Amino acid sequence: MTQQDFTLPDHQAELLEGFPADPHKRQNSSHVGNNTNPKHFTRWDERYVKLAGHIASWSKDTAQVGCVIVNPTLRRVVAFSFNGFPANIPDHVSLLQQRENKKKKLAQIIHAEQNTLLYAGREARGCHAYVVGRPVCNSCAILLIQAGIERVVAAPPLPIPEKPDDEWVERGRLALTLFNKAGVGFSPIAQKLLDEVFEDYNLDRPTAVESAPVCC
Numbered sequence: 734m735t736q737q738d739f740t741l742p743d744h745q746a747e748l749l750e751g752f753p754a755d756p757h758k759r760q761n762s763s764h765v766g767n768n769t770n771p772k773h774f775t776r777w778d779e780r781y782v783k784l785a786g787h788i789a790s791w792s793k794d795t796a797q798v799g800c801v802i803v804n805p806t807l808r809r810v811v812a813f814s815f816n817g818f819p820a821n822i823p824d825h826v827s828l829l830q831q832r833e834n835k836k837k838k839l840a841q842i843i844h845a846e847q848n849t850l851l852y853a854g855r856e857a858r859g860c861h862a863y864v865v866g867r868p869v870c871n872s873c874a875i876l877l878i879q880a881g882i883e884r885v886v887a888a889p890p891l892p893i894p895e896k897p898d899d900e901w902v903e904r905g906r907l908a909l910t911l912f913n914k915a916g917v918g919f920s921p922i923a924q925k926l927l928d929e930v931f932e933d934y935n936l937d938r939p940t941a942v943e944s945a946p947v948c949c
């Protein structure tokens with residue numbers, strides 16, 4: 734039996750350059766996996782933030798939110814989704830954008846993070862979650878922690894001068910406290926990048942007038 738040559742042709746080898754077959758080496762060379770500095774943003778972080786912004790634009794809700802869950806070791810998107818009514822519930826724009834009974838509508842919405850975690854399943858463990866549209870709320874934080882997400886990249890909850898006791902800002906703050914206690918990394922998205930993404934995808938902006946950021 735003659736020895737077969739498994740050497741890759743040059744054009745294929747070039748494609749794999751920088752992507753070591755050894756998973757340990759792969760982990761060490763990850764673009765985002767070794768990012769332990771919460772304020773440090775890699776080029777890939779920026780790309781995933783922009784991707785989450787694009788996905789947010791698919792939501793028909795008044796508050797458009799997108800979430801992307803990424804495996805930092807494999808550098809692969811595991812799942813992505815946006816907020817809206819659950820599957821098989823009519824989601825006509827008029828139903829999602831009604832302002833008369835906002836509370837009732839909100840009670841029927843699945844948040845982008847929740848939706849994405851359901852798609853990711855067990856693969857969410859050890860992943861990073863990118864959220865664009867609204868700060869992460871406490872309900873989503875609980876699920877992200879429990880699913881084994883190691884790092885969250887999102888906008889921090891900002892105080893609304895006109896509404897110092899806003900419920901969603903409080904829930905956003907609680908989310909950060911939970912991440913901190915659970916040892917989940919949190920990287921705030923710079924306002925400049927957020928502004929760029931909101932503009933590029935024409936996303937609705939949480940304003941003080943509308944206020945009550947409809948959560949994530």
Ligand SMILES: [Zn+2]
Pocket residue numbers: 844846869870871872873874948949
């Ligand atoms: Zn939420």
